[in-house]
Amino acid sequence: MMEAQILQFFQWFWNLFGLWDWVWGYIGPVWPVIWVVVKIVAIIVPLMLGVAYLTLAERKVLGFMQVRPGPNRVGWWGLMQPIADGVKLLFKEIIAPTGANKFLFIAAPALSLAPALAAWAVIPFDDGLVLANVNAGLLFLLAMTSLGVYGIIIAGWSSNSKYAFLGSLRSAAQIVSYELAMGFALVCVLLVAQSMNLGEIVRGQDNGYGLLGWYFIPLLPMFVVYFIAGVAETNRSPFDLAEGESEIVAGFHVEYSGMGFALFFLAEYANMILIAALTVLMFLGGWLPPLDIAPFNRIPGLFWMLGKISVMLFIFLWFRATFPRYRYDQLMRLGWKVFIPLTLVWVVVVAAWMQTPWWLW
Amino acid sequence: MNIETLFYLFAAVTVYAALRVITARNPLHSVLFLVLAFVSCAGIWMLLEAEFLAIALVLVYVGAVMVLFLFVVMMLDINIEQMRIGFLRWLPVGLLLAGLIGVQMVWVLGARETSAGMTAVQHAADYSNTKELGRLIYTDYVYPFELAAVLLLLAMVAAIALTLRKRRDAKRQNIGKQIRVTKQDRLRIVSVPSASKSAAAQDVVASDDHAAD
Numbered sequence: 001m002m003e004a005q006i007l008q009f010f011q012w013f014w015n016l017f018g019l020w021d022w023v024w025g026y027i028g029p030v031w032p033v034i035w036v037v038v039k040i041v042a043i044i045v046p047l048m049l050g051v052a053y054l055t056l057a058e059r060k061v062l063g064f065m066q067v068r069p070g071p072n073r074v075g076w077w078g079l080m081q082p083i084a085d086g087v088k089l090l091f092k093e094i095i096a097p098t099g100a101n102k103f104l105f106i107a108a109p110a111l112s113l114a115p116a117l118a119a120w121a122v123i124p125f126d127d128g129l130v131l132a133n134v135n136a137g138l139l140f141l142l143a144m145t146s147l148g149v150y151g152i153i154i155a156g157w158s159s160n161s162k163y164a165f166l167g168s169l170r171s172a173a174q175i176v177s178y179e180l181a182m183g184f185a186l187v188c189v190l191l192v193a194q195s196m197n198l199g200e201i202v203r204g205q206d207n208g209y210g211l212l213g214w215y216f217i218p219l220l221p222m223f224v225v226y227f228i229a230g231v232a233e234t235n236r237s238p239f240d241l242a243e244g245e246s247e248i249v250a251g252f253h254v255e256y257s258g259m260g261f262a263l264f265f266l267a268e269y270a271n272m273i274l275i276a277a278l279t280v281l282m283f284l285g286g287w288l289p290p291l292d293i294a295p296f297n298r299i300p301g302l303f304w305m306l307g308k309i310s311v312m313l314f315i316f317l318w319f320r321a322t323f324p325r326y327r328y329d330q331l332m333r334l335g336w337k338v339f340i341p342l343t344l345v346w347v348v349v350v351a352a353w354m355q356t357p358w359w360l361w
Numbered sequence: 362m363n364i365e366t367l368f369y370l371f372a373a374v375t376v377y378a379a380l381r382v383i384t385a386r387n388p389l390h391s392v393l394f395l396v397l398a399f400v401s402c403a404g405i406w407m408l409l410e411a412e413f414l415a416i417a418l419v420l421v422y423v424g425a426v427m428v429l430f431l432f433v434v435m436m437l438d439i440n441i442e443q444m445r446i447g448f449l450r451w452l453p454v455g456l457l458l459a460g461l462i463g464v465q466m467v468w469v470l471g472a473r474e475t476s477a478g479m480t481a482v483q484h485a486a487d488y489s490n491t492k493e494l495g496r497l498i499y500t501d502y503v504y505p506f507e508l509a510a511v512l513l514l515l516a517m518v519a520a521i522a523l524t525l526r527k528r529r530d531a532k533r534q535n536i537g538k539q540i541r542v543t544k545q546d547r548l549r550i551v552s553v554p555s556a557s558k559s560a561a562a563q564d565v566v567a568s569d570d571h572a573a574d
Contacts, residue, residue, distance in 0.1 A: 104393075135489050139416040146424025150396070153428065157389065157435050165435075172432055176425060196491060333536060
């Protein structure tokens with residue numbers, strides 16, 4: 001419907017000059033492509049801005065939690081700090097280490113950012129507000145998040161540095177292990193929602209009782225497992241062993257400078273926002289209001305969606321300020337011996353529960 | 362760009378990547394080309410409207426199996442020169458195998474039942490490939506499916522049984538014991554009389570502190 005309005009506006013605009021037929025003759029055949037590109041830009045630009053200001057939010061939140069002001073010099077309240085950081089990284093020289101595999105060294109940052117952005121194609125922001133309404137959306141997301149590991153492995157290997165290599169090995173093992181727990185948690189969700197379409201999953205949580213209908217209640221263990229596995233997947237503290245400053249300098253991106261480093265940062269933060277968005281969509285009712293009564297359900301769904309994502313992102317930052325880094329064997333134990341058995345049992349429990357009359361969702 | 366053009370595009374990329382897998386000098390490049398071949402294969406499946414299979418291929422092979430491949434290849438110290446020594450000697454065997462596979466493929470793909478053309482059956486937009494696949498697997502083909510699953514389980518158990526060896530000298534930690542540790546087990550509070558003013562006594566205290574760290 002929005003497409004038709006925009007087309008109408010263009011028709012009106014070009015008809016002022018009497019050129020509409022001439023212009024449409026050129027753009028008419030490729031209009032679907034143009035429209036998709038417009039939608040992609042409408043997702044990517046706010047996402048990149050969100051990433052930029054998430055870095056500021058992180059430094060501010062960490063600052064407040066440690067009783068210090070955080071960045072407050074560039075712009076009012078430090079609001080221009082992300083722009084200053086971006087400009088600085090843009091102008092820095094890119095240095096490839098001796099003996100590095102040049103092509104892969106340059107390609108790795110792009111390989112880590114691309115899946116993080118591609119996953120946003122199937123995320124609905126409001127009822128029907130989605131770029132691609134795919135039936136197998138959940139599977140697509142799992143596939144995309146599992147591709148992000150290539151950027152990290154290739155970065156570590158192509159840098160020709162032992163610290164980078166150790167970091168990439170740690171990260172690969174960590175991501176492959178936690179992906180299993182994450183996958184099983186998602187199996188529970190699609191079992192309950194009986195659909196892999198993200199829009200359908202959110203609509204399945206709308207039963208007129210507000211937040212009592214959301215899936216985090218029947219799937220509470222899966223909600224916790226999914227979010228913790230998400231923190232581990234994005235290599236965030238307390239699972240940031242791939243970067244572990246005190247042991248392996250900065251891990252897989254130790255040899256990167258300038259925009260290469262910036263792309264890794266963009267990918268990490270875009271992944272954080274993605275995991276937060278997925279947690280919200282699958283367990284916290286997506287764009288649905290917490291109470292289905294007058295003042296709440298008048299507010300547009302986009303507001304609720306973004307608000308819930310912000311809360312989950314705050315928890316990411318809170319984790320970082322609170323917990324010390326895990327030891328590597330503890331990390332592996334948590335993934336393989338705690339999360340995977342727990343998720344396996346809960347799949348069976350939910351499947352059995354759904355056959356009984358006590359299933360209320 | 363119609364479906365046929367897309368098919369030839371993906372097919373060309375697949376064939377090129379598959380060729381580079383066996384011709385690349387660096388084994389790591391071979392693995393990455395194999396990843397490219399998988400991804401473009403998934404693209405071809407997507408054109409056939411088999412979106413579940415296509416995404417599962419990316420998820421399982423690209424996302425998990427090839428990561429482990431990459432892992433192993435990176436850790437191995439492969440000497441390429443040594444691997445090329447027996448090339449001419451084994452070439453006839455390789456060519457024979459390739460010829461066999463080629464003949465089989467021509468037989469299967471050339472048969473009247475399977476060569477109905479490469480256009481997929483068109484379905485409505487609400488047709489769920491995943492649901493149809495699940496229905497077929499768990500009803501009509503449930504025995505072959507279960508058989509394949511048991512076979513995989515068997516292979517998994519066998520692989521673990523073959524590689525698992527208990528080392529007597531390995532040091533292990535007992536996580537339960539570690540968690541049950543209390544303050545009294547680890548910390549001993551000693552009351553130290555306040556140090557005398559002489560410099561020598563202070564030195565002793567300082568070095569004691571250091572040792573306690």
